[in-house]
Amino acid sequence: MIELTKTLRVLPLYVINPQANQERAVNAGEELESLIKTLGGEVPDRMIQRLNHPDQGTYIGKGKVAEVEERIKELKIDVVVLNTMAKPRQVHALKTRFQKVNLKIEVWDRMDLILQIFDKHATTTEAKLQIELARMRYMGPRIYGMGAILSRQGGGIGTIGVGETNTELMKRHWRSEIKTVTDQLEKISEARTAQIDQRKRAGFKTVSIVGYTNAGKSSLFNLLSHKGVLEKNVLFATLDSSVSNVYIPKLEKEVLLTDTIGFIRNLPPRLIQAFKSTLMESIHADVLLHVIDASDHEFEEKIHVVNNILHELGIHLDQHMIYVFNKIDIAKDLDKEALSEKYKQFTPVFLSVKKQLGTEAVLQSIADVIEKQPAHLASQLG
Secondary structure (H helix, E strand, O other), X not given: OOOOOOOOEEXXXXXXXXXXXXXXXXXXXXXXXHHHHHHOOEOOOOEEEEOOOOEOOOEXXXXXXXXXXXXXXXXXXXXXXXXXXXXXXXXXXXXXXXXXXXXXXXXXXXXXXXXXXHHHXXXXXXXXXXXXXXXXXXXXXXXXXXXXXXHHHXXXXXXXXXXXXXXXXXXXXXXXXXXXXXXXXXXXXXXXXHHHHHHHHOOOOEEEEEEEOOOOHHHHHHHHHOXXXXXXXXXOOOOOXXXXXXXXXXXXXXXXXXXXXXXXXXOOHHHHHHOOOOOHHHHOOOEEEEEEEOOOOOHHHHHHHHHHHHHHOOOXXXXXXXXXXXXXXXXXXXXXXXHHHHOHHHOOEEOEOOOOEOHHHHHHHHHHHHHHOXXXXXXOOO
């Protein structure tokens, strides 16, 4: 197990299809290295290989494996991170090779890195349980994969292999652990559902902030609620939901505003489902504020990423969503008129949380969306 109390020296590995969009590949690399820095790691170098398809056994080609070994030794690398959701045999094969030059080396894929960040930022029992569940669900296929590897190594003598027997034991233990954590989360989820139902019976309208990680969700929450929720220029700074009352002048009453975990591309459904308890505030919200980093030249793709995840959670993208384009103070050549027309279904508003510009427009749009909702449906969206 790697020690996270020191600054990790991390070497990212990229396999890029020569026919792929090069700008998109660069952006994906920047995002991976932002994740590494969020964990507190440093990136002394990166390794890139252009292949039509990753190597099925080692992700990168044999010649590149030898090159990486040299870089690990030369740069004193602690962790090698693959910019992909790797197969168990690929991680195992690379770690076995790299241990020849550094016995303590770790090999992670993108998902391992994200889970390490979640571990670092989790503070509540709920968040820690959700991370534990996500890790177990992700490691399950690896257990089976490693069992198959061990079976081939330990078997072959006309009987069941040692690895195969161990795999069955691991599977039973894995299922038991998942049930234990799932049951604990179910109790938390039931309590949260009861709380949400109580709010709705009391006539409270709920507004939930969603968006791609680091788009400025927590900053907007703080601006509207005048609270001090953690704001950091890092990915996944928020893992728990925060709730506050916010007064809406046009409605002449308060609504409940919630902030929750940000999304990121290529999250597997099992990870999203692990956080469904926390995301219930969004699932049952009367209004969704989809915060978008207008200064990010990939913002349209990230809009799709967020919407796809919301769809997986069973949230219908209808009239109760508002697109909030943040960071307009640093967004160059932003065509507000064109965006307003393109996304008119989602009542776009433009603001700069940093400069505190556009807050009134957000509050006005919240009021407009709530007023348009039929009374018998307004509390049943999601």
